[in-house]
Amino acid sequence: MSDEERRDSLADQAAAWVPPWERPRPPAPEPEPEPEPTDVPSDESAAVPPAPDTEGNGAQPTRPRPESGIAVEPVPGEPVPGEPVPGEPVPGEPVPGEPVPGEPASDVVGESGAAVGVPRREGVGRRRVTAAPEPAPELSDAELRGALEAILLVVDEPVSELVLAQVLEQPAERVGPLLDEIAAGYTAAGHGFELRRAAGGWRLYTRPEYATYVERFVLDGQSVRLTxxxxxxxxxxxxxxxxxxxxxxxxxxxxxxxxxxxxxxxxxxxxxxxxxxxxxxxxxxxxxxxxxxxxxxxxxxxxxxxxxxxxxxxxxxxxx
CATH class of the missing domain: 1.10.10.10 (Winged helix-like DNA-binding domain superfamily/Winged helix DNA-binding domain)
Structure with a gap:
């Protein structure tokens, strides 16, 4: 083939070339008609009665098979279409632990210990809600009186009303008047000891009229006096x-x-x-x-x- 014939052939091919977007599209194939099922009974719309429940949870509803539309029995362990799956969020209901749109985020601590509605920040530990200590039971006057007398018998120096109230977990407003009442009772009964204030606190002391007997017992003949x-x-x-x-x-x-x-x-x-x-x-x-x-x-x-x-x-x- 000569050069002139080759150039004419290329020119004819270029003139006959049509772009792809201008080419006519082939007609779409017609869909084949679906064959009518021959094994479906005339009352195919009727659902199969539910099978008896052997576990005592009641009869479970049947669900239609997607491909045939026939009502079949549910398979244990498989989810039923259209019914909520346990553990998954239901559309339209708020999910616990996530903020509700349109409402301010609250600083409430959930069961897991993380703040609900507050974004988690790096380096910040979880907040823990500690239960408030239970208040101490209020003692009756007789019980409080006996507890005060027991403590005052073992102290080696005067003890203040505030310390007694803290030890007994009772208000100081009750301890002070009761100590005055105890001291007045000892004096009225004529005991050999008395309760009185000394050095900013309370302590039991022997009465001055019995000082000679106490001194004789304590000193036992020894004289320990200042010069x-x-x-x-x-x-x-x-x-x-x-x-x-x-x-x-x-x-x-x-x-x-x-x-x-x-x-x-x-x-x-x-x-x-x-x-x-x-x-x-x-x-x-x-x-x-x-x-x-x-x-x-x-x-x-x-x-x-x-x-x-x-x-x-x-x-x-x-x-x-």
Whole structure:
């Protein structure tokens, strides 16, 4: 084939070419008619009666087979079309744990411990709802009275009303009046002991009229007393507290360092800071001092005026 014939053949093919979008579409094939079923009974629309339930749950409804439309018995373990499957959400009903559209997200904790309606943030632990402690049962007056008496018999120092109320889990408004009632009852009955306030608390004490018998039993012939110097130093601290050693020595006229150490060792005097100007240690009486004297506060100490001599001003001028 020559070159001219080849060019004419290509030109004819190009002129006869039709684009695909302009080509005519072939006609669609006609659907074949479905054969009529010959094994379906005339009353095919009637459902097969339900089979008896052998497990005692009642008869289960039948469901039609999709391909033939014949009512058949349900197969155990398979879901029935049109009925909700247990454990799956029902369309149109809110799912537990998910926020409802149009409503603000609540900060409520579900059974699993995660917040319902609150997005989970990384690094934030689950919130737990702890049940509030149950309130302590309220004791009757007789039970509360017996509990107070039992505690007061074993204490070795005065105990305050607040501590007693916390231990018994009862309001302090009940404990205070009942302690007053108990103390009045002991006094009216004439017991050998009494309940009274001392050092900011309550404690049982023997009555003063029986002090000689108690002293005879406790001491058993031994005399454990403070010296005259110790008593004088203790009196100065009690009435002038807080006071320094140099001030005590100036009042007594003698050095009192050894006496102060003795009172500190016995627990009657304690340090309570330093003086701002000189930096010397300050001393004051302790709660043991109030307990031994049967006082509630230092303000209950007797006044000194009746015990001072008549010529105290002359003595003060002479010492100057």
């Amino acid at each position: 005259q110097a110790a008593l004088e130093t203790l009196a100065v601290v009690a009435y002038k507290q807080p006071v320094t050693r140099s001030r005590i020595s100036a009042i007594r006229g003698v050095n009192c360092d050894g006496v102060i150490r003795t009172l500190v060792t016995r627990g009657l005097v304690e340090e309570c800071g330093t003086e701002q100007d000189s930096g010397a240690f300050l001393y004051r009486t302790t709660t043991l001092f109030l307990e031994k004297l049967g006082l509630n506060t230092v303000a209950e100490l007797p006044p000194l005026a009746p015990f001072l001599p008549d010529d105290v001003e002359e003595l003060a001028d002479a010492t100057r």
